[in-house]
Amino acid sequence: MLIDTARELKARLSARLAEGFPPVRASDLGGRVWTRPAIGLAPVAPGRVHLAIRVAAEDDARVLLTDLDDVVRAEIDVRVTGPIVPLSSPTPAELQRRTRPLHPGLSVAHPAVTAGTLGGFVRVEGRLAILSNNHVLAASDAGAVGDAVLQPGPADGGVPADRVATLTAFERFTEGRNKVDAAVAVLDAGVEAEPGRLPGGPLAGTVADGLEVEPDEEVEKVGRTTGHTRGRVTAVEVDGVAVQYDDGVHVFDDQIEIEGLSGPFSAGGDSGSVIWRSADRVPLGLLFAGSDQGGRNGAGLTFANPLSTVLATLGAEWVAS
Structure with a gap:
């Protein structure tokens, strides 16, 4: 009209x-x-x-x-819309404590791991599951399907009674070139989740193809250690990213590189965070590694697997809300 x-x-x-x-x-x-x-x-x-x-x-x-x-x-x-409330970003202290219902950004880990980040939620064969890294949920290949996943992670006080999910699938590391550091864990019975509970609201229901990610796009994430941060894509299709894990160095191809807009974009414990594009809130990456040097601001670089590759590898479907 x-x-x-x-x-x-x-x-x-x-x-x-x-x-x-x-x-x-x-x-x-x-x-x-x-x-x-x-x-x-x-x-x-x-x-x-x-x-x-x-x-x-x-x-x-x-x-x-x-x-x-x-x-x-x-x-x-x-x-x-549901109730409209003031929006605020969770602090690291809030993300590191025991929290129910589950939501992205929380501390989570395999019992043998210190702590990482619950990146988001997916469906695997129709079941709702946590998405994070292999080295967070599967202890860098040391875990086995059926193992417990705790929230919070052990480094944040998680104990067996804090079990929330069961390790369901993970992509093992190879001595050659790797594409993803990823794992999923199906929620245990009675564990509730709020997939859309993120700073600014739910993410988009579609996932960006890695080829559509452009350098200089502004991005965001919420992670267990540094909370809600903003950054900029500084390189795409990065091959030969050598990451030092406890069991040795693993090399990754076709990765996304990000630096923080002001200070570091991520730090240890943020692994597993889902990264989204600020302009349209489309999720595009799964954070898995980083450095404390490099970048135009000298605060280090962050590396992420293209989320579309992660989902295809694990046979998972993205759940936005």
């Missing part, structure tokens, strides 16, 4: 809203969730808009949509 028409409809519905929902001050809420619909304009073409209605629950739009004809309803964009 035309912008002026939409503004008139907005004013009319806002008046109806005022009648149906009297003003409520925060002190009057008594712990209840405030579900009053929000109304705005959503551009759809030059000079034309839809009326944007945002509600916490689907039923909350009913008072506004009653008596509207089908032609007008076709020009309304209704979206259920």
